Amino acid sequence: MMTPTELYALAPFIWLSVGVIVLMLQIAFSRSLNGACWVTNLTLLVALYSMVGHDPAGIQVTPLMRIDALGLMFCAVIICGSVVTSLLARDYLKQRPAENEEFFLLLLLATLGACVLVCATHVASLLLGLELLGVALYGLIAYPEKGERSLEAAIKYLVLSGAASATLLFGFALLYAATGTMDFAILADKLDTIQVNSNPIIVLTAAAFILSGLAFKLSVAPFHMWTPDVYEGAPAPITGFLATVSKGAVFVVLLRWFIDGQLYEFRGIILGLSAVAIASMLVGNLLALRQDNIKRILAYSSIAQFGYLLVVLIACGTLTESIPLAREAASYYLLAYIITTLGATGLLTLLSSESARERDHIGDIVGLFWRRPLLSLGFTVAMLSLAGIPLTAGFIGKFYIFKIGADAELWALMSAVIVGSGLGIFYYLRLVFNMTKNPRQVHALPQQTSLEGRSVLLLLTLLILALGVYPQPLMDYLSAIL
């Protein structure tokens, strides 16, 4: 039997589910793009409001979910990400007349899945969250009715993400066979006795399966093949959603499983993760150099970014005292990455909202600085933040990575981070230079984008700068709650 406290802790999930049903009924009775958008945003805001006043110490609701500060914070981030996506998507969909209302339904379902995922402490809730997110995303990627690229992207994502889920589940089945528990917290005790008593070969195999499944979803190096194609083929707002909400949620659950289950005590896992991290920093940054499509550049850049983020997990293995710092560093870096990437893909969405075509080629932004000074300034800030230039949020995130890497004395990884960041500056700045080029023919100004879209983008830009110039409040907040 559930107590009222537990039910109250689940309020955001309940509100999101109610919103899904209301939206479905609304679509059944009367189709209206604006109506669907408002119901979606109202649901998201109510869910956000229902998170206020929860106990930050955390409460375990059934063995499946733990509603704690980490989970609540990322639930809030995910919901804000969905609000941004839905506001930007409305203009984008208006340019593509079709039956577009179900787009918002899928968006709400994916949000619910991501929120379940960040609070999951059990294999069952992890599976449900992951698949709710994944299956809704297949639909969102394939949404544009006439797009050949989006159809191809969707089937590629479906097949590879399905294979990743199967790999992940097989790993968890092996781990269950070895330890007899599917709960992340109990896992730690069981693993301790196994490590002492017998050889841990089955645990290592299981961890390899689980980590490669999660690595697929995060698209780090040997498992990154799908990323550029899916980013390119997906509609621009969904590229942003996939890059931020979906990947962020998967990383949070990885962090939970890895730290709660104390998997960092296994030397083999740390070595494997280090190899994967170095490979993805180098592969991501090197392959991004030769791309001409902005979405593909962002795809390779995200491969590199998650390589940097893996340093945090590896540091837990060498220096156990650094675990609280690791949570803080991962949270700050993820927040910075999510805000920045939403800003960058937001500009692409706004540009694509002005025509029926996706405007994601590097040629589409040539001379943008002279036509849309404010928007391109925002994009420039986002690029500088991804490159890790001081005074932006990305710099503080990278500073955390350096701090934690240096504390744990991971010099090989640190040099890969430096080389990767150096390469990164080149292609991020290439995009900025393309915007400042003076075009021969200045296009007649197309219709203006809507006020919501532009103000959301402006807000994201200000946030990137605020977190970069004055990061102390957020840093204090994170170290207090985590």
Added chain:
Amino acid sequence: MGGLVVPLEHVLLLAGLLFICGLTGLMIRRNVIFILMSLEVMLNAAALAFVAAGAYWGEPDGQIIFLLILAVAAAEVSVGLGLVLQIQRRFKTLDLDQASRMGG
């Protein structure tokens, strides 16, 4: 709970073989329908391993996860078949290599 009658290793080995069959099929087949079937084999291999492990520990948890996997696999494949219809209509083929337009 009756527990597991055969040794756990045997069932895990069988599940591993099924998983590898599925993975191989996924990689060498080019027809979308066969790829979806291979995906199903992989998911069911994981489900079989869960049932075996649950029986070994004498807990119902393994079977519950099996039911969840069953539902998840059905959802994946139903969306997948929807996409198959679209692919057939758009590209007039179910061969993924021929339908592929983008670089990677």
